[in-house]
Amino acid sequence: MYEAEAQKYFLLFNKYEEKLGFYILEFEENDPSKAPDFLIKWKNKLDIGDPNMCILRGQGKNTKLKELIISYKSIFINTYNVVVMDISYDDNSPSMIFHHESFQLWESECNGVLLNANKDFVSFNKSGMSVLGLGSTEQRSIVDSAGMDRMVHSLESVNFLRLDPSNCLLFACTDPMKKVISIQQEYQKGPSDSVYDTEFWSLYNIRLHEITLRELLLF
Helix, strand or coil: CEEECCCEEEEEEEEECCEEEEEEEEEECCCCCCCCEEEEEECCCCCEEEEEEEEEECCHHHCCCEEEEEEEEECCCCEEEEEEEECCCCCCCCEEEEEEEEECCCCCCCEEEEECCCCEEEEEECCEEEEEECCCCCEEEEECCCCCEEEEEEHHHHHHHCCCCCCEEEEEECCCCCEEEEEEEEEEECCCCCCCEEEEEEEEEEEECCCCHHHHHHC
């Protein structure tokens, strides 16, 4: 559970109506008797573990920006997920804007933390750590544990792939040799606004290829 400026509470849970999934409820602090609203009700049939929630706030011209960052690992498919949801409420329709998947064994512990200074999300497991750029800086260099220079590209750097501002970008990076960016549209499927499930429709996919040494020699 996370408190945001003493106004709203967010609750992440994994089971609703006897069905596994990814669910987030929003509670009003000033009106606790009011029925909570679902930010997302995604019945993906997967158990989750090692969850973490935090809020990323904008600075400067983006002071109104607020994003809910949720991280967790999923059973069976062995993924570590970092989900970014817009809770600025500019259009009164919170939605998932980024979803990053990387490989993570269910049996192995994994934890994540948000660094407020540079807006990076860092996850730790027994293999080491990985860095996701969640800020507006498109790219910047860092040095890894072996002393090699690496370039970190923020998730926002590929916003130009969206067909509509409401699209969600899924970064499927479980296999280093088969990375895919999927542009998806989130929608609600159900008989009414109060009884619905969250679904995602894939609009198109982009495959990312790692250049090999042989390809470099051909240049």
